[in-house]
Amino acid sequence: MTHVDSTSLSTGRTLGLTWLGASAPVGIVATLLLLISDQSDDRTAGVLLWVLAAIGLALGAWILTSPHDRLRQASLAASALWLVGAVVVYPTQEFTADRLWVSGLPALGALVTAVVAWRAPRHSRVTR
DSSP: OOEEOHHHHHHHHHHHHHHHHHHHHHHHHHHHHHHHOOSHHHHHHHHHHHHHHHHHHHHHHHHHHOOOTTHHHHHHHHHHHHHHHHHHHGGGOSSHHHHIIIIIHHHHHHHHHHHHHHHSOSSOOEEO
């Protein structure tokens, strides 16, 4: 029989839901950039944001469905990737408001998920 510490489960649930919550608005912005944009830079930014949102959704689902010892490291790596993506899409936008939506949302999501992952226990306690 396997027993997973309830603190690890709670933290994993919080981290998974945080990833899903951060991915939804990024996916919405990506969709808007892809569907209504008339500039190729905007469409490129939309594709990159879609990739980031897909990574966040997949990671959130993985964290929620299977408590794993490496979820903290995977989450921190994905947060770093999201931050890099935010920096990459920043210069593609012409106006300040657009820059805030297009790069601010993934940057904020990266920071929030990194904080939640950092506060997660380093190892889940599993006994057999």
